[in-house]
Amino acid sequence: MADIVSSEEEIKEVQEQLVTPWEVEAKDGGKIDYNKLIKEFGCQKVEPEMVARVEKLTGKPAHPFLRRGVFFAHREFDKILDAFEKGDKFYLYTGRGPSSESLHFGHLVPFMFTKYLQDAFKVPLVIQLTDDEKFLWKNIKLEETRRLARENAKDIIACGFDINRTFIFSDFDYVGGEFYRNMVRIAKCVTLNQVKSIFGFVNEDHIGKVMFPPVQAAPSFPTSFPQIFGDEKKSKKIRCLIPCAIDQDPYFRMTRDVAPRIGFQKPALIESLFFPALQGESGKMSASNPNSAIYVTDTPKQIKLKVNKYAFSGGRDTAEEQRQFGANIEVDVSIKYLSFFENDDEELERIKQEYKTGKLLTGEVKKLLIDVLTKMVEGHRQARAAVTEEMVDAFMAVRPLPGMFD
Ligand code: TRP
Numbered sequence: 001m002a003d004i005v006s007s008e009e010e011i012k013e014v015q016e017q018l019v020t021p022w023e024v025e026a027k028d029g030g031k032i033d034y035n036k037l038i039k040e041f042g043c044q045k046v047e048p049e050m051v052a053r054v055e056k057l058t059g060k061p062a063h064p065f066l067r068r069g070v071f072f073a074h075r076e077f078d079k080i081l082d083a084f085e086k087g088d089k090f091y092l093y094t095g096r097g098p099s100s101e102s103l104h105f106g107h108l109v110p111f112m113f114t115k116y117l118q119d120a121f122k123v124p125l126v127i128q129l130t131d132d133e134k135f136l137w138k139n140i141k142l143e144e145t146r147r148l149a150r151e152n153a154k155d156i157i158a159c160g161f162d163i164n165r166t167f168i169f170s171d172f173d174y175v176g177g178e179f180y181r182n183m184v185r186i187a188k189c190v191t192l193n194q195v196k197s198i199f200g201f202v203n204e205d206h207i208g209k210v211m212f213p214p215v216q217a218a219p220s221f222p223t224s225f226p227q228i229f230g231d232e233k234k235s236k237k238i239r240c241l242i243p244c245a246i247d248q249d250p251y252f253r254m255t256r257d258v259a260p261r262i263g264f265q266k267p268a269l270i271e272s273l274f275f276p277a278l279q280g281e282s283g284k285m286s287a288s289n290p291n292s293a294i295y296v297t298d299t300p301k302q303i304k305l306k307v308n309k310y311a312f313s314g315g316r317d318t319a320e321e322q323r324q325f326g327a328n329i330e331v332d333v334s335i336k337y338l339s340f341f342e343n344d345d346e347e348l349e350r351i352k353q354e355y356k357t358g359k360l361l362t363g364e365v366k367k368l369l370i371d372v373l374t375k376m377v378e379g380h381r382q383a384r385a386a387v388t389e390e391m392v393d394a395f396m397a398v399r400p401l402p403g404m405f406d
Contacts, residue, residue: 095128098148104293106275124404158383220267315362
């Protein structure tokens with residue numbers, strides 16, 4: 001179990017700054033230490049040479065999320081690039097736990113990046129909606145999680161995925177057949193002790209939680225999708241790349257450990273930072289506080305109000321002081337958000353420089369951010385309005401994906 005955190009010492013370290021799929025907490029309310037997280041989890045850093053290699057192989061500029069270190073960690077992404085270079089096939093797998101009616105910008109980050117990867121590498125994609133996970137973990141009725149899954153599918157489709165290369169599925173509807181056979185193979189390789197140490201489960205937890213990890217692991221194996229990849233002989237060699245936020249790493253540590261024991265390749269991962277809450281960078285956004293995030297359904301008025309009122313500022317208290325001393329852009333949330341969503345590198349650099357040196361005031365930077373977010377929300381609103389029930393059915397239909405590698 002080389003990949004899995006298991007020694008007591010390591011567990012203690014992880015507990016100082018807690019990152020599990022359900023909880024993200026920095027030490028003493030400070031910032032998440034991502035370098036430490038990489039070390040503890042045992043992933044690799046995405047280095048600039050890797051980004052350059054992606055650009056070379058795809059013939060396209062790298063996504064800003066890759067250039068700017070938002071997707072900062074990986075496991076065997078280099079092997080995916082090797083495979084692609086040789087003409088070997090791979091597919092993408094990502095997912096969403098449907099726990100809320102609408103998505104916020106933090107939720108959109110992995111999907112925006114996955115869309116870029118799908119376009120750049122021209123590969124098939126499976127998207128898992130873990131309605132079962134949210135039923136098990138949250139206080140939501142089962143039927144409600146199914147409804148939310150469908151609603152969330154519309155927001156995901158609005159990100160622009162190619163219907164000829166994308167399969168979206170709800171666990172409640174899709175689990176069975178080859179997918180279930182893989183789940184059971186996986187489950188047989190993982191002990192109760194291991195899931196307790198990987199996920200922090202305790203004896204009082206219900207067994208639904210213990211049962212779930214194989215559900216999220218199974219899409220990492222191509223034979224879980226025979227309608228897409230064909231029978232076992234044809235599909236087993238196809239590699240899987242999982243773009244996700246780094247809190248999902250425990251699931252895939254488990255999956256990678258099991259994979260060779262049941263005759264599969266380990267899935268590769270490319271993992272992102274957490275998207276900070278408006279109030280600052282101590283963790284990820286909380287669904288229970290609507291003022292901690294900008295939602296894709298927020299009106300321009302709400303966006304303006306939230307940014308102006310809540311976005312943590314690294315600027316000085318008065319305009320005079322700001323002009324004289326400049327802002328601390330390391331802690332400034334508007335700058336953080338602009339680093340995610342201002343696509344123009346030069347413009348971003350200009351804003352940072354001028355804010356740092358006091359030429360720009362907090363209010364002016366916030367205004368720039370409000371403009372960027374308002375445009376994005378408006379674009380998303382239009383794209384989502386164009387998603388019909390028939391389109392959702394089409395993306396979610398169990399079917400081959402014609403031209404998936406063209
Ligand atoms: N557990 C994830 C969540 O709660 C959903 C998910 C399922 C996922 N499979 C995934 C996320 C693969 C990233 C990659 O949101």
